[in-house]
Amino acid sequence: MQCQECDKRLATLHFTKIVNGEKTELHICESCAREKGELIPGTSSGFSIHNLLSGLLDLESPNPNSMAKPPAAKCDTCGLTYTQFSKIGRFGCSHCYKQFAERLDPLLKRVHGNTVHVGKVPKRAGGRLKTKREIDRLKKEMQGRIEREDFESAAELRDRIRELEKEMSC
Amino acid sequence: MSKRKFVKQALSQWMNGVGPDSDVVISSRVRIARNIRSLPFPMMSDPSQSLTVMEQLLGVAENGRLNGLGKVEQVRLTELTELEKLVLVEKHLISPSLANESRNGALILSPNEDISVMINEEDHLRIQCLCSGFQVREAWDAASKIDDIFEEQVDYAFDEKHGYLTSCPTNVGTGIRASVMMHLPALVITGQINRILSAVTQVGLAVRGLYGEGSEATGNLFQVSNQITLGQSEQEIIENLFQVARQMIEHEKSARSKLLTESRTRVEDRVRRSYGILSHAIIIDSKEASQRLSDMRLGVHLGLLPEVNELVLNELLVSTQPGFLQQAFGEAMSPEDRDRSRAELIRSRLVTTS
Numbered sequence: 001m002q003c004q005e006c007d008k009r010l011a012t013l014h015f016t017k018i019v020n021g022e023k024t025e026l027h028i029c030e031s032c033a034r035e036k037g038e039l040i041p042g043t044s045s046g047f048s049i050h051n052l053l054s055g056l057l058d059l060e061s062p063n064p065n066s067m068a069k070p071p072a073a074k075c076d077t078c079g080l081t082y083t084q085f086s087k088i089g090r091f092g093c094s095h096c097y098k099q100f101a102e103r104l105d106p107l108l109k110r111v112h113g114n115t116v117h118v119g120k121v122p123k124r125a126g127g128r129l130k131t132k133r134e135i136d137r138l139k140k141e142m143q144g145r146i147e148r149e150d151f152e153s154a155a156e157l158r159d160r161i162r163e164l165e166k167e168m169s170c
Numbered sequence: 171m172s173k174r175k176f177v178k179q180a181l182s183q184w185m186n187g188v189g190p191d192s193d194v195v196i197s198s199r200v201r202i203a204r205n206i207r208s209l210p211f212p213m214m215s216d217p218s219q220s221l222t223v224m225e226q227l228l229g230v231a232e233n234g235r236l237n238g239l240g241k242v243e244q245v246r247l248t249e250l251t252e253l254e255k256l257v258l259v260e261k262h263l264i265s266p267s268l269a270n271e272s273r274n275g276a277l278i279l280s281p282n283e284d285i286s287v288m289i290n291e292e293d294h295l296r297i298q299c300l301c302s303g304f305q306v307r308e309a310w311d312a313a314s315k316i317d318d319i320f321e322e323q324v325d326y327a328f329d330e331k332h333g334y335l336t337s338c339p340t341n342v343g344t345g346i347r348a349s350v351m352m353h354l355p356a357l358v359i360t361g362q363i364n365r366i367l368s369a370v371t372q373v374g375l376a377v378r379g380l381y382g383e384g385s386e387a388t389g390n391l392f393q394v395s396n397q398i399t400l401g402q403s404e405q406e407i408i409e410n411l412f413q414v415a416r417q418m419i420e421h422e423k424s425a426r427s428k429l430l431t432e433s434r435t436r437v438e439d440r441v442r443r444s445y446g447i448l449s450h451a452i453i454i455d456s457k458e459a460s461q462r463l464s465d466m467r468l469g470v471h472l473g474l475l476p477e478v479n480e481l482v483l484n485e486l487l488v489s490t491q492p493g494f495l496q497q498a499f500g501e502a503m504s505p506e507d508r509d510r511s512r513a514e515l516i517r518s519r520l521v522t523t524s
């Protein structure tokens with residue numbers, strides 16, 4: 001989320017201000033807060049976190065670098081368009097992450113400073129991941145054996161791969 | 171119907187327990203966001219899809235897999251009145267978003283309200299664990315166990331690269347948001363708060379304060395939470411928050427003892443004035459009420475108000491909010507009526523318990 005004051009740095013201070021029952025949120029970065037010497041800048045008009053996030057996406061302004069290869073404009077699973085995403089700052093389904101992948105990493109980098117998960121892995125999906133990686137490894141190995149014309153042991157690997165693939169589809 | 175219980179009591183049971191460092195930390199919270207792989211996120215769900223989500227997730231509670239939590243309560247949001255929803259929001263048991271949207275929202279609550287599971291909020295599943303006092307590690311452990319139980323039954327949206335996929339990209343990766351709600355009156359009074367908050371935000375944490383019209387945070391309450399969910403493990407996120415909060419607690423405590431040794435009379439005067447006003451005012455707005463309650467809370471912990479019970483102050487912080495007031499006094503009230511009822515409620519609680 002971008003700082004609302006300088007529009008450059010990441011906002012790390014978030015305030016909810018309530019005046020006469022009217023609630024507004026304020027998001028500023030640490031150095032803007034310090035510059036002002038206080039933590040409460042003047043009043044601001046109402047806006048939501050997701051409006052701010054969408055500001056970050058900057059879809060409407062043409063960017064010569066990212067426009068070279070336009071990504072899919074629409075998620076073919078849930079139907080969310082990138083324009084909609086850039087307005088509301090939320091994805092419609094898990095497939096959106098793949099669909100909008102090209103534009104996603106720069107955004108994630110700005111929000112999190114990272115693009116790759118290193119935490120917890122669900123046991124079941126994790127098991128599938130492991131099997132997938134094993135299949136990839138075996139396929140490479142099989143290719144090598146075919147090139148060495150070791151067809152007998154390549155056939156063994158082929159059977160093992162088929163087994164694993166069957167496991168995966170269950 | 172026991173859902174009434176959740177709505178009627180101002181204090182959740184977990185708030186009664188005096189947790190570690192509860193003189194500074196009100197509560198610790200961990201929230202985990204998860205989604206079902208094959209269904210669109212709630213925002214894009216049609217009613218039949220959100221119903222499928224609700225049934226699948228409530229099913230996990232129904233067949234007893236959450237037994238470790240005691241007898242959990244399931245509430246479909248459609249069973250609640252608007253006012254009941256508002257009360258649950260004020261108790262932090264559901265989010266305003268879940269209360270406002272109509273897409274088959276539901277809630278699973280543990281008996282003492284320390285675990286609440288929201289269904290069809292911004293994400294399909296939001297597991298929240300609240301602990302009294304400074305127990306952020308314990309909150310993570312508890313929430314993660316619930317996550318494991320759901321994971322046995324639910325095929326989560328998970329991607330090798332981006333981790334747990336969430337509706338909002340600010341939650342992707344671990345999907346966890348851990349936070350500590352702190353009462354920091356001495357740091358505010360001694361003018362050290364800005365320096366400390368600046369330092370905190372330099373290590374990837376975010377601070378939220380609730381501000382009124384004046385220059386001080388309402389009630390001197392600050393919520394410190396992790397800002398990053400991608401690229402750090404859950405343990406790193408929790409430990410970082412733990413260590414930083416630990417230091418803030420120590421700063422607050424030393425500022426308090428400094429106040430006591432260097433300006434005892436002035437602090438005592440401030441605390442007792444607030445007590446005087448709260449026990450005699452006829453009209454009081456919510457901002458002044460929370461500031462005065464904050465003063466009194468500081469006074470209790472400095473030993474300057476031996477006649478006041480801290481639990482009453484915790485309860486009043488919750489029960490003087492608009493939803494609770496309306497419920498206690500029956501009908502929808504004008505702001506003026508509310509200010510009068512608030513003063514009346516505070517007066518009566520302070521008199522009967524002192």
Ligand SMILES: [Zn+2]
Pocket residue numbers: 003004005006007008009028029030031032033
């Ligand atoms: Zn800034």
Ligand SMILES: [Zn+2]
Pocket residue numbers: 075076077078079080091092093094095096097
């Ligand atoms: Zn999609």
